[in-house]
Amino acid sequence: MKKLGKIVMTGKPMPEADAWIRERCEVVSWDELGVMPRPLLLEWLADADGLMSVGGQPVKVDAELLAHAPKLRVIAQSSVGYDNVDVAACTASGVPFGNTPGVLTEATADLTYLLVLSAARRLKESVAIVQEGRWTPTSPIPLGVDLFGKTLGMVGLGQIGSAVARRAMASGMNVIYHNRHRRSPQEENGAVYVGFAELLAQADFIVVLVPLNEDSRGLFGAAEFAKMKKTAFFINAARGAIVKTEELYAAVREGVIAGCALDVTDPEPIPADHPLLQLPNVFVTPHIGSATLETRNRMAMLAAENLILGLEKKPLKTCVNADINYR
Numbered sequence: 001m002k003k004l005g006k007i008v009m010t011g012k013p014m015p016e017a018d019a020w021i022r023e024r025c026e027v028v029s030w031d032e033l034g035v036m037p038r039p040l041l042l043e044w045l046a047d048a049d050g051l052m053s054v055g056g057q058p059v060k061v062d063a064e065l066l067a068h069a070p071k072l073r074v075i076a077q078s079s080v081g082y083d084n085v086d087v088a089a090c091t092a093s094g095v096p097f098g099n100t101p102g103v104l105t106e107a108t109a110d111l112t113y114l115l116v117l118s119a120a121r122r123l124k125e126s127v128a129i130v131q132e133g134r135w136t137p138t139s140p141i142p143l144g145v146d147l148f149g150k151t152l153g154m155v156g157l158g159q160i161g162s163a164v165a166r167r168a169m170a171s172g173m174n175v176i177y178h179n180r181h182r183r184s185p186q187e188e189n190g191a192v193y194v195g196f197a198e199l200l201a202q203a204d205f206i207v208v209l210v211p212l213n214e215d216s217r218g219l220f221g222a223a224e225f226a227k228m229k230k231t232a233f234f235i236n237a238a239r240g241a242i243v244k245t246e247e248l249y250a251a252v253r254e255g256v257i258a259g260c261a262l263d264v265t266d267p268e269p270i271p272a273d274h275p276l277l278q279l280p281n282v283f284v285t286p287h288i289g290s291a292t293l294e295t296r297n298r299m300a301m302l303a304a305e306n307l308i309l310g311l312e313k314k315p316l317k318t319c320v321n322a323d324i325n326y327r
């Protein structure tokens with residue numbers, strides 16, 4: 001097969017997508033552990049036609065990177081979030097940028113709901129009792145709280161937020177939400193729109209699923225935690241920097257809120273000796289929202305298709321800046 005051009009891969013995609021790309025492109029790839037060093041990335045991009053951004057910590061795409069890549073025709077990234085990408089700079093350079101929305105919705109909603117359940121049922125403390133040999137016939141067990149009849153407050157009712165809301169309703173929860181724009185009745189599907197302050201005051205579980213941008217950075221801090229119920233749990237499955245970590249730590253430690261469950265942290269990865277992790281009512285998973293075999297395969301294949309379409313100068317399947325003037 002005639003190769004479509006040279007592409008840079010910043011990590012290892014899932015095997016099927018990797019093979020599919022390699023059949024069609026000449027590939028240089030960063031196969032080491034850790035984030036690809038920036039100077040090497042810029043060097044490799046000098047004569048590259050495409051960039052496939054893979055890995056838990058995606059590389060920063062900005063005007064400097066684009067200036068080092070004069071031949072670049074496409075950037076594809078296997079994630080729905082793209083806070084690492086300066087989309088305006090891509091548009092100004094005439095480079096289409098594709099992400100992978102839709103295909104990870106249900107898997108990410110499952111993990112988010114697992115965080116809700118883990119917080120409610122004090123899973124970390126319960127597992128520790130078993131693991132540490134403290135489970136005896138008479139040992140006291142941690143008592144959790146019911147979900148049935150409680151209120152879930154969704155901050156962000158996009159595709160993933162709606163899928164979490166469905167799960168909560170199946171548990172008999174009331175769902176309220178706050179979003180930049182109020183959703184249509186069909187999209188609300190029974191969730192009730194409220195103002196941000198009202199959501200903070202009413203919800204028993206607050207779940208954050210908004211993209212990280214200049215409006216959402218640091219959205220949750222001491223002032224917001226103070227407005228929540230003392231019995232409320234805070235759940236973040238979006239991006240760590242939406243929360244001021246030190247202020248979350250203080251709020252949980254001092255009993256301002258009942259606890260938190262996080263799939264994302266700031267810093268990320270969070271060091272094992274971070275004080276937040278020492279609290280019994282803080283449950284943390286390592287950014288695994290989309291991490292199932294099927295979902296990661298779908299994400300990698302969608303990113304691969306976007307990459308190839310971009311190299312062929314065709315519209316990407318899922319393009320963030322579709323109405324650009326192509327290079």
Ligand code: DGY
Pocket residue numbers: 078079080081082104238289290
């Ligand atoms: C996403 O797709 O944005 C997930 O958070 C994985 O990075």
